[in-house]
Amino acid sequence: MSQAAQWNERAVFVTGAGGGIGTATVRALAERGYRVYAGVRREAPHLRGRERIEQVRIDVTDPESVAEAAAEVARLQDGEGLHAVVNNAGIIIQGPLELVPADELRRQFAINVFGPAEVVRAFAPLLRRSGGRLINISAPTARLAAPFAAPISASKAALDALSDALRIELGAQGIAVVTVVPGAVDTQIFAKADEAAEAALADADPARLALYRPRLAAMGAAMAKMRTSKPETVAHTIVKAMEAARPKPRYLANPDVRPMLLLARLPVRLRDRMVIRVLGLAKAA
Numbered sequence: 001m002s003q004a005a006q007w008n009e010r011a012v013f014v015t016g017a018g019g020g021i022g023t024a025t026v027r028a029l030a031e032r033g034y035r036v037y038a039g040v041r042r043e044a045p046h047l048r049g050r051e052r053i054e055q056v057r058i059d060v061t062d063p064e065s066v067a068e069a070a071a072e073v074a075r076l077q078d079g080e081g082l083h084a085v086v087n088n089a090g091i092i093i094q095g096p097l098e099l100v101p102a103d104e105l106r107r108q109f110a111i112n113v114f115g116p117a118e119v120v121r122a123f124a125p126l127l128r129r130s131g132g133r134l135i136n137i138s139a140p141t142a143r144l145a146a147p148f149a150a151p152i153s154a155s156k157a158a159l160d161a162l163s164d165a166l167r168i169e170l171g172a173q174g175i176a177v178v179t180v181v182p183g184a185v186d187t188q189i190f191a192k193a194d195e196a197a198e199a200a201l202a203d204a205d206p207a208r209l210a211l212y213r214p215r216l217a218a219m220g221a222a223m224a225k226m227r228t229s230k231p232e233t234v235a236h237t238i239v240k241a242m243e244a245a246r247p248k249p250r251y252l253a254n255p256d257v258r259p260m261l262l263l264a265r266l267p268v269r270l271r272d273r274m275v276i277r278v279l280g281l282a283k284a285a
């Protein structure tokens with residue numbers, strides 16, 4: 001019996017496994033008996049030595065690193081394919097779009113859009129081998145773009161478009177493509193986003209920044225009141241998507257997602273008024 005078959009018949013690869021939703025997913029899958037390849041940028045001490053979890057280095061913005069990760073997983077799988085690949089790695093770039101540095105906008109798309117596409121290019125053969133499934137982690141902002149969150153919203157809209165096209169392209173080859181949509185989840189992603197935005201705004205033209213200050217403060221206050229779910233709730237949904245006999249194209253992971261998607265379907269002017277009201281932006285104008 002091959003080494004891979006001894007571990008488990010079902011092996012999966014998850015990007016962004018070093019923290020948040022990725023770590024919760026890796027743990028949930030290992031507990032359920034999967035062989036989990038945890039894609040990390042640098043070794044994650046909390047995943048070291050855990051049964052059924054193998055850390056694999058990957059920077060999704062570097063095609064060479066992605067190709068090496070796929071080759072490493074193929075080697076460890078010893079001829080077996082993968083049951084699933086989870087495109088989870090992601091970041092949030094935020095701020096008034098005119099003040100978001102071009103490099104930051106590019107970084108947003110490099111990680112959230114070009115990265116997952118590169119992962120598809122490198123890992124599709126492993127998925128094809130065992131009729132596996134591709135799970136892309138989206139966000140409600142893909143459908144309901146938020147003010148001062150244009151980069152993350154645009155990146156997730158682009159990722160959703162990739163998923164829609166891939167569902168048909170890869171579906172014909174026996175690879176189901178699934179989108180999982182988390183709501184607001186308690187992870188480090190927001191702290192990292194705040195830090196990057198503060199650094200970017202420190203270099204912004206003060207006169208231009210002053211135009212946005214009151215609304216940015218209102219937005220910050222609204223975000224501070226935001227109720228969050230635990231990463232494990234998203235991991236649970238990812239496992240569900242992975243194990244469904246006939247996976248749905250889209251899974252909503254948390255209760256706050258559906259109202260946002262309903263809001264997204266309102267006529268545009270009404271939708272804008274609702275977004276302005278919900279975020280308390282009118283008072284700040």
Ligand SMILES: NC(=O)c1ccc[n+]([C@@H]2O[C@H](COP(=O)([O-])OP(=O)(O)OC[C@H]3O[C@@H](n4cnc5c(N)ncnc54)[C@H](OP(=O)(O)O)[C@@H]3O)[C@@H](O)[C@H]2O)c1
Pocket residue numbers: 015016017018019020021022040041042058059060061087088089090091111137138139140181182183184185186187188189192
């Ligand atoms: N948290 C939420 O409220 C929320 C809501 C909707 C959607 N999501 C989506 O859920 C996914 C996971 O987010 P999270 O909340 O768990 O955030 P997180 O805790 O910040 O985890 C994101 C992971 O992505 C990794 N990553 C960043 N850049 C990378 C790169 N170039 N190559 C490979 N990995 C990279 C990070 O690694 P490092 O630690 O090394 O940077 C980290 O492990 C993201 O796609 C996010 O957009 C999150």
